[in-house]
Amino acid sequence: MSTRRVATPLSNVSVEQRAWNIRHKALRMGEVQGQGYIGQALGIADVLAASYFHAMEYRPEDPEWDGRDRFLLSIGHYAIALYAVLMEAGILPEEELETYGMDDSRMPMSGMASYTPGMEITGGSLGHGLGIAVGMAMGLKRKRNPAFVFNLMSDGELNEGSTWEAVMSAVQHGLDNLVCLVDFNDQQADGKATDAMARVPEEVKWRAFGWHAQRVDGNDMEQVIAAFDAARTFPDAVPRVIIFDTTMCKGVDFLEQREITHFVRVESDEWAKALNVLEKGRPQ
């Protein structure tokens, strides 16, 4: 059984408020650049809040502390969302928010390990994160380090053969310190994930491969937190996956209702409108 330490950081700010803050920061970054993968960021904010403010242990002042739980962003284009949570967690200074995507910024459009504190890997070429997570989870076990590896990937990455090599490998090597987080927003570059290569329900596949698999509403914080707890405490020596059904643009109703595409177009005057809409939904 995986040992578990006290999740950090301790705070009286609710996880729901953290999720709202992440959405707010992501929208402000989008406004700075006039673009960004904002649909994905708004959709995954609850999962990121639960990761960094419920499930994971880390030291904001020492992002490479060896005891930290590792968070791998396989989907490089979700970088805007990760920067938001890294700022919220105190790993990146919020003062740099307006440098997002600028020349010489530590926050380029796609996530890269060499640019950003707290960015563990270079994502972007999809289907890479889970394989690296397998090696890191093996390495942690070799070091008898009790940390977990969390790998956040997208539904589109489930199309990649390399993902399934890693899926089989994680089971073969008994990696119970690996938690894969799948953002199932049913949207890939060309259209719906279920129209591309997701005919068989994902949780069925992962279970058949030997993983502990859960599928929950990724925008329902109660379900998200319960799923993280179950993934961390499941007693068998198998890797764990949580498939989160999420809604693109969650929290900004007029964007949610827009015809959803992989890259959501937001007109220049709509950023302020989106922030206003978000403001109305601020947790009490």
Added chain:
Amino acid sequence: MTTNSMARKYEPRKVPEKKVATSAMIASLAAEGYDTVAAPFGHALVDLAERDERIVGLSADLSKYTDLHIFAKAMPDRFYQMGMAEQVLMSAAAGLAREGFLPFATTYAVFASRRAYDFIAMAIAEENLPVKIACALPGLTTGYGPSHQAFEDLAIFRGLPNMTLVDPCDACDVAGMVPEIARHPGPVYARLLRGKVPSVLTRHKPDYRFELGRAQMIREGRDVLVISTGIMTMRALDAAERLATDGVDVAVLHTPTVKPLDTETIRAAAAEDGRLVVTAENHTLMGGLGEAVARTLLTGGIAPDFRMIGLPDEFLEAGALPTLHDMYGLSVDRVAEQIKSWL
């Protein structure tokens, strides 16, 4: 059309008068007159791993065919069988390197260079992680056909920033490169000779030992300078002995590190007046040692008479390895013949 085009598919064949051995997947490279050493890579890795706890080994279902089984048997808890899955082989090696380990990942050269390239490029090279990729069947070292002949692996990896490329000649090189590439802080792609590997270089130069990044003159000669890598140094040395009996004096500069190239040594050797310069590589002439040397010489203002020995820009045929080496110009006979024709 290339020689292995479909055109001859429907021509019936007769049993040849001269029966040669069928093409083994692992053909012996041993040239006549040389002793061999068994599994020099595997034994060298075990020796090093006894002193360096960071070393782990991974293979994609080819440990027996890359001599990594020696390591796996000696240190089973430090060996990872990754299955026939080259992408996760490379990604997991990257992950282990991220956690402070020094992974040696093995497969065949075709699978590393063709199938796993994106994973080597993005997970390993872009991060400059110390993953050592050691691959059997480099260039034309099997008669099995294009599926297993990595005739373009050096060209593929030469374009990859941070990557160091090693092409050993013999057992001494293979054993000697293991601690040298382990000490190098970045990623390395090493071509591997496995099984019974001939011992060549120390017979020609008793004090020879492999040094990463260094080209070394194995044999002096006034008429021709061969700049060679990998098993072509063995062929060049044998051809040089044959040419000496015809009064042609051939120098052989062994260049086992293909990237970064030992520019200084190569320029100095090629700048000597009057010698024909010939490069020799077990690789396509596109983008390998020959073109790297040509660039180094021209940008250094050195323009000797220059020729290249290597594989043609074709998918190669299947057959017995000696037949293929003759066909494509890599045999001792053909190396000697080509050099003579250029004088």
